[in-house]
Amino acid sequence: MKIITLPKENFAEFVGHLCSFGEIHAPIKRGDRSFVFAPVKDASEIELDCVRTILPLKKYFFRPMEVMFNFCAGEGYEIPSEVTDKRIVVFGAHPCDIHGLNILDMVFNGRYVDTYYLARKSKAAIIGLDCIPDDLCFCRSTRTDFVDTGFDLFLSDIGDKYLVRVGTSLGDDMVRAAESLFYEVQKEDRDAYKRKSIERRESFKTEIQLQDLPGIMDLEYESQVWQDVGETCLSCGTCSMVCPTCYCYSVFDELDLDGSSGRRKRRWDCCLFKDYALVAGGHNFRAKRSSRVKNRYFHKQRGFVSLYGRPSCVGCGRCKAQCPSGIDIVDVITKLRSETRV
Amino acid sequence: MSSKPKIGIYGLTGCAGDQLVILNCEDELLDIVGATDIRSFPMAMSGGDENCPLDIVFIDGTVVQPKDEEMLKRLRERANLLIAVGTCAVWGGVPAMENKFSREEVKKRVYGPTGDLFKTITPQPLSSFVKVDLSISGCPIEKEQLLQAVASLLHGDLPRLPNYAVCTECKMAEYPCLLIEKGHLCLGPITVAGCKARCPSYGRPCIGCRGPVEEANISSEVRLLKEKGFTPSDIQNRLRTFAGAADSLQMESLKEGTNA
Amino acid sequence: MSDAHNYTSDENPYLPKPARIIRTLPQILDHQLFQIRFEKEEMINNFTYRPGQFVMLSVIGTGEAPFSISSSPTRPGIIELCVRRIGHVTNALFKLPPNAPVGIRGPYGNGFPLDKLEGNNLLLVAGGLGMAPLRSLLRYALDNRSKFKDVILMYGARNPDDMLFKYELLELIEQPDVKCLLTVDTDNSGMWKAHVGVVTTLFDHAEIDPNNTYAAICGPEIMFKYVLEELLKRNFSKNRILMSLERNMQCGVGKCGHCMVGYKYTCLDGPIFNYWDAINLPEMV
Ligand SMILES: Cc1cc2nc3c(=O)[nH]c(=O)nc-3n(C[C@H](O)[C@H](O)[C@H](O)COP(=O)(O)OP(=O)(O)OC[C@H]3O[C@@H](n4cnc5c(N)ncnc54)[C@H](O)[C@@H]3O)c2cc1C
Ligand code: SF4
Ligand code: SF4
Ligand code: SF4
Ligand code: SF4
Ligand code: FES
Numbered sequence: 088m089k090i091i092t093l094p095k096e097n098f099a100e101f102v103g104h105l106c107s108f109g110e111i112h113a114p115i116k117r118g119d120r121s122f123v124f125a126p127v128k129d130a131s132e133i134e135l136d137c138v139r140t141i142l143p144l145k146k147y148f149f150r151p152m153e154v155m156f157n158f159c160a161g162e163g164y165e166i167p168s169e170v171t172d173k174r175i176v177v178f179g180a181h182p183c184d185i186h187g188l189n190i191l192d193m194v195f196n197g198r199y200v201d202t203y204y205l206a207r208k209s210k211a212a213i214i215g216l217d218c219i220p221d222d223l224c225f226c227r228s229t230r231t232d233f234v235d236t237g238f239d240l241f242l243s244d245i246g247d248k249y250l251v252r253v254g255t256s257l258g259d260d261m262v263r264a265a266e267s268l269f270y271e272v273q274k275e276d277r278d279a280y281k282r283k284s285i286e287r288r289e290s291f292k293t294e295i296q297l298q299d300l301p302g303i304m305d306l307e308y309e310s311q312v313w314q315d316v317g318e319t320c321l322s323c324g325t326c327s328m329v330c331p332t333c334y335c336y337s338v339f340d341e342l343d344l345d346g347s348s349g350r351r352k353r354r355w356d357c358c359l360f361k362d363y364a365l366v367a368g369g370h371n372f373r374a375k376r377s378s379r380v381k382n383r384y385f386h387k388q389r390g391f392v393s394l395y396g397r398p399s400c401v402g403c404g405r406c407k408a409q410c411p412s413g414i415d416i417v418d419v420i421t422k423l424r425s426e427t428r429v
Numbered sequence: 430m431s432s433k434p435k436i437g438i439y440g441l442t443g444c445a446g447d448q449l450v451i452l453n454c455e456d457e458l459l460d461i462v463g464a465t466d467i468r469s470f471p472m473a474m475s476g477g478d479e480n481c482p483l484d485i486v487f488i489d490g491t492v493v494q495p496k497d498e499e500m501l502k503r504l505r506e507r508a509n510l511l512i513a514v515g516t517c518a519v520w521g522g523v524p525a526m527e528n529k530f531s532r533e534e535v536k537k538r539v540y541g542p543t544g545d546l547f548k549t550i551t552p553q554p555l556s557s558f559v560k561v562d563l564s565i566s567g568c569p570i571e572k573e574q575l576l577q578a579v580a581s582l583l584h585g586d587l588p589r590l591p592n593y594a595v596c597t598e599c600k601m602a603e604y605p606c607l608l609i610e611k612g613h614l615c616l617g618p619i620t621v622a623g624c625k626a627r628c629p630s631y632g633r634p635c636i637g638c639r640g641p642v643e644e645a646n647i648s649s650e651v652r653l654l655k656e657k658g659f660t661p662s663d664i665q666n667r668l669r670t671f672a673g674a675a676d677s678l679q680m681e682s683l684k685e686g687t688n689a
Numbered sequence: 690m691s692d693a694h695n696y697t698s699d700e701n702p703y704l705p706k707p708a709r710i711i712r713t714l715p716q717i718l719d720h721q722l723f724q725i726r727f728e729k730e731e732m733i734n735n736f737t738y739r740p741g742q743f744v745m746l747s748v749i750g751t752g753e754a755p756f757s758i759s760s761s762p763t764r765p766g767i768i769e770l771c772v773r774r775i776g777h778v779t780n781a782l783f784k785l786p787p788n789a790p791v792g793i794r795g796p797y798g799n800g801f802p803l804d805k806l807e808g809n810n811l812l813l814v815a816g817g818l819g820m821a822p823l824r825s826l827l828r829y830a831l832d833n834r835s836k837f838k839d840v841i842l843m844y845g846a847r848n849p850d851d852m853l854f855k856y857e858l859l860e861l862i863e864q865p866d867v868k869c870l871l872t873v874d875t876d877n878s879g880m881w882k883a884h885v886g887v888v889t890t891l892f893d894h895a896e897i898d899p900n901n902t903y904a905a906i907c908g909p910e911i912m913f914k915y916v917l918e919e920l921l922k923r924n925f926s927k928n929r930i931l932m933s934l935e936r937n938m939q940c941g942v943g944k945c946g947h948c949m950v951g952y953k954y955t956c957l958d959g960p961i962f963n964y965w966d967a968i969n970l971p972e973m974v
Contacts, residue, residue: 118605141603151601155703158749163707164792198957199702199942308971321618321646324597325606335946338939339589340752342580344460349580349750355601356939356946360593361644363947366937367754367775372950376646385971386949393952411596411608411618412653584750585784586777 088235089253092276093242097268098249102130102178104265108212108257109174112147114140124177133179138221139405143331144177144184145191148207151328152354155203155338160347176212183224183401185215185238186231187331193395194334212257215241217287223404225293225417231401232291245279295420297388297398303424304389308381312422317377319412320359326383326406326414327357332399335363358382384419434484434583437477438470439504441497442552443490443522446569447515448472451487457576464583483508485582491517493552505559510582512563513555514575516671519566520640521554563587566621568638568671574623591622594642595635599626607634612657614667619645638671702942705747705792706732710785711767716853719774720818721783722759724767725793738762739800740825741905741933741961745941746770747792751781755938755956757821758796761828768793771821771853797941798960801826801931806903810839812895814916816888816908820844820853822933822960823907827867834866839902841868841895845888845912848877859883870894889915892923899924905931905961917964927965934960934967 093101105111114122114137122137124144156164180188192208195201215238226232234241239258242249251269253259262269327333337356342349356363359379364372373379391399400416407415440448452473454461461467469477486508492498505511516522555561565578574590581588591598595617599606607613607629615634617626621642628635641647647668654664696702707728714722725746727733738758747753760769774783785791811830815823823842830840842861846852852871861869862883870891872884884891888908904925906916913932920930936955939945948955951970953962962970 117603119610121605121610123603141600141605146603156705160749160790163749163790164705164747166701166704195944197943199696199944200698201944202699202701305971318646319649319652321594321596321649322642322644323594323618325600328597328600334944336939337945337947338753340750341577342584342750344457344464344576344580344583346464346580346584347750351747351753353939353945355597357593357597358946362592364937366935367779372936376644382949385951386946390949390952394954409600409606409609411606411615412649584781586751586781589777 089259090272091251091253091262091269092245092272093249093251093269095247095249099130101265101268102133104268105176105178105214105261107264108261109176109210111176111178113178117141124179127178135179135216136219137179138218138224139181139403139408141405141409142329143187143403143405144180144213145187145331145334147175147177147211148188148204149191149195149201149334149336149355150203152352153203154350154352156351158340158349158351164351174210174212176214178214179216180213180238181216181218181403182234183226183229183231183403184331185213185234185241186226186229186401187403188213189234189237190332190395190397190399190401191334192237212261213238214258214261217241217243217283219287220291220293221404222292223407224291224402225295225404226402227288227291228293228295228297229398229400229402232288243280243283245276245283248276248279250276250280293404293417295417296424297400297420300398300420300424301389301392304385307423310423312419313377313381316380316414316419317375319414320376320380321412322357322359322361322376322379323411324357324360325409325411327359328355329405329409331401331403331405332387333357358386384416384423388420433464433466435481436465436467437483437486437504437508438467438472439486439488439500440472441488441490441501441518441555442493443515443517445472445489447489447518447567450569450572450575454572454576461579481507485510485512487512487514488555489513489515489518491521491552491554492558498558501555501558510562511555511559512565512578512582513561514565515570516566516568516638516640518555519561519564520671521552522568522640522671565590566640567623571623592643593622594618594645595620595622595624595626595629595639598622598624599629599635602626602630604629607632608653608657614654614657614659614663616650616667619647619650636667636670640671703794703940705745705753705794708732708768708791708793710787710789710791713787716771717851717855719783720853721772721774722854723770723772723782725770725791726767727793728790733766736768736796737765738796739803740829741800741822742796742798743822743941743960744768744770744793744795744797745938746778746782747794748778748781748785749790749792752778753792754778755797755941757825757933757960759821759824761825761832763829763832771818771824773818795941797956799958801905801961803829807833807836809837810898810902811837811841812897812902812904813840813842813844814888814904814906814908814912815842815844816912817846817851818853819907819909819912819933821907823905824854826905831867839868840866841870841897843870843872843888843891843895845872845874845891845908848873848875849881850878868895887915888912889919892919897923899926899929903929903931907933927968928963930964931961932964932967934962936960 111127112124113127113133115125117123122140124140154167158164195204238254241252335356336353338353340351387400388398468481486504513519578588608615613634616637617635619641620635620637621639651664708725710723711726712724743755743757745753746756756770759771813823830837861867872886876885904920934955936948938956939947941956943954943957
């Protein structure tokens with residue numbers, strides 16, 4: 088992989104150059120202490136120390152709500168002309184964010200390809216940025232604290248410079264467009280990177296064991312933990328909305344007053360909703376909230392492993408940070424692991 | 430429905446705000462009028478037909494007086510589909526908020542001695558008296574949902590309205606959580622969505638004006654609000670404002686209960 | 690695999706293809722057989738499927754829902770869906786005028802493992818609407834009679850008026866190359882000539898060799914339970930018992946998450962599961 092450095096004093100100018108590759112989106116502040124990815128004009132607006140945004144990057148590619156087709160009684164279904172001819176450059180994606188996108192790539196590719204997601208994804212450049220974990224981050228446990236694919240460029244803070252890994256030819260174009268701002272890697276840069284890497288590793292405060300979790304989940308299928316979490320959970324949907332790897336959606340048709348034209352739409356869904364597994368005639372395969380809570384954990388930590396070879400959780404901590412009732416995924420898993428039942 | 434469906438739009442006791450929403454659908458009102466045969470809409474027109482059978486009747490307001498009840502039952506007999514419009518009609522709304530006091534007490538406090546001149550009954554949603562085919566809640570209702578409902582009804586179908594909590598829409602729009610960030614008493618987790626989290630979008634907590642979401646976990650909401658320092662009476666007052674009829678459930682769940 | 694043959698990866702997999710209902714055949718109360726043909730000639734010619742697969746059917750303006758294909762790929766040109774009227778989409782479907790346009794996409798799901806079934810006896814056990822997918826397999830087997838040994842159908846309905854494909858199946862009773870056992874729980878007509886009693890009572894009327902037979906069961910859960918008992922009593926291997934699962938489906942192509950049972954997508958890995966796989970799925974029933 089091509090690796091170079093960008094002195095911090097050149098950073099703003101580099102961001103200026105990025106405009107020609109698309110509209111720049113980076114973390115900015117919203118509310119008292121929240122952050123969101125949003126369009127920025129220049130580097131000064133970017134919150135470089137943001138740990139996590141409210142919504143993850145999926146919002147750009149898999150929209151909270153989108154029109155799949157326009158329909159009309161006479162003409163059938165038509166794919167809306169793609170609204171996003173616009174290219175975007177996402178700056179400031181953390182390793183877990185990029186892993187989240189890599190997981191969505193797996194889901195939305197496969198035997199059938201979700202053309203909506205892919206069309207948008209193909210028009211975006213991803214520039215990663217290293218981060219310092221807070222108490223809620225456990226990406227080291229999910230093995231998503233380091234990323235080596237899924238970005239065009241990745242910046243790691245090594246003091247007064249960024250070490251820049253170039254992941255794709257688009258990334259290389261972005262570097263070439265501002266070639267004079269970059270330098271070759273020196274010995275001190277390598278040392279600084281390795282030092283920082285250890286520092287970062289040691290700053291993780293939250294750790295859980297996940298490797299053998301699928302087996303434990305099967306064993307603890309009837310655990311009281313699910314009952315307890317089910318009593319606390321509000322089914323409010325927040326955790327799925329904010330999770331970088333929750334991909335469930337629901338489809339519905341919206342009719343115009345003329346009674347013949349309208350739109351088929353999809354919106355983010357959540358397996359904690361009462362009617363998620365409801366079928367016609369009224370049978371509900373997960374009528375109880377405790378069974379739905381269990382499903383959420385099963386899908387992330389157990390089912391996904393069977394389907395795609397790894398858990399879908401990337402340890403970003405969003406679900407804990409934003410759960411109104413304070414349900415903590417790490418806590419739940421720890422209880423499940425340590426619980427002894429009579 | 431091959432020929433134009435016959436429609437009636439009526440109000441029981443309430444602010445008539447939901448009928449106003451119908452009148453305010455400026456751009457679409459003509460389409461609605463064109464696609465339907467509005468037989469009666471006392472708020473907007475006089476000389477309506479008060480006896481013909483109706484395909485669809487929209488009713489806002491709450492049953493507060495015996496005459497509301499009579500009118501409601503009569504409308505049920507006349508209409509093929511009965512649609513409750515607005516939180517008052519669906520949940521009892523503001524008129525039902527004082528249900529923990531006896532009727533006589535409320536009447537005395539509100540109207541003084543003149544209260545003896547008319548009869549009232551405990552305010553209740555329409556569903557306490559008749560079968561309701563569709564509920565569109567909101568105080569007032571969302572124009573978009575109303576139009577969606579009308580379009581579906583004209584198509585011979587019932588609309589599928591959101592069945593999840595306000596938080597979901599709040600997060601879809603990426604508003605910071607007021608409950609977590611500011612410690613506000615937000616009822617988003619137990620209130621049914623459809624407003625696109627309008628209050629949180631203005632930085633104000635959800636006051637539950639749309640009524641409870643299906644299977645609202647009220648005991649957990651109450652527990653978390655208590656942890657944030659709210660007293661049971663703060664919480665009760667807020668919960669009672671719009672969904673008075675669901676009161677018993679709410680008061681019950683102020684005690685610890687299980688509903689996993 | 691024939692699942693994705695009508696599909697290339699740059700195509701929008703959710704796009705319903707224009708089709709038309711060319712005929713509806715009332716079956717029993719609130720059940721109809723819809724004969725559907727694609728509008729485009731190339732779709733008519735290329736659309737092949739396996740018994741047990743399903744399609745997503747769109748009624749314009751109302752929505753989309755999954756339905757098993759009841760016809761057999763041996764008779765191309767039209768697709769038959771046997772539909773129960775139960776909610777939004779099916780209500781709208783029943784109200785469509787003759788020759789109405791609809792949207793179809795698919796076929797989806799694994800379907801029955803024909804390569805394994807061939808060369809064996811087939812035992813089809815259906816209850817109620819469970820006949821919809823099994824009718825496809827039955828027709829397929831009868832049209833490819835030499836590929837199978839004995840073909841036995843056991844079908845139970847509540848009473849004669851509740852029997853799907855009744856006249857077609859009654860004709861089969863006379864046919865020598867298939868053993869067609871029909872039963873009703875109660876005979877309210879007094880005219881019923883076949884069996885009376887629950888489906889499992891039919892097991893007394895057939896000889897079944899568990900080693901050379903595949904059993905395909907479709908029907909209500911309760912029926913499934915009792916049929917299973919009969920089969921296990923006869924030492925059927927769990928791998929030779931096939932069943933069709935029903936789940937909420939929003940996409941049919943392994944994206945929306947709704948049909949997930951434990952570690953499998955019903956829409957991709959199912960809807961046909963063998964009993965061993967099924968009992969290993971948590972929350973299977
Ligand atoms: C693989 C498969 C094969 C099926 N084959 C047949 C068949 O041959 N004949 C038949 O009559 N029915 C069949 N069904 C059931 C049929 O899909 C439902 O009856 C149908 O979805 C009802 O739609 P509705 O809008 O009329 O009902 P409503 O109750 O109004 O709506 C149910 C909503 O739930 C969702 N939903 C998704 N999947 C299902 C499901 N499996 N069951 C119910 N609701 C679902 C849909 O979005 C639908 O809009 C099958 C289901 C599956 C999964
Ligand atoms: S489950 Fe929670 S911690 Fe894991 S990826 Fe989703 S939001 Fe992040
Ligand atoms: S099943 Fe639940 S946990 Fe899994 S992706 Fe869907 S919403 Fe998320
Ligand atoms: S955010 Fe918390 S309360 Fe809301 S659905 Fe998720 S776990 Fe339940
Ligand atoms: S602000 Fe209110 S509605 Fe929004 S997520 Fe928080 S609790 Fe839910
Ligand atoms: S139906 Fe959407 S994943 Fe199976």
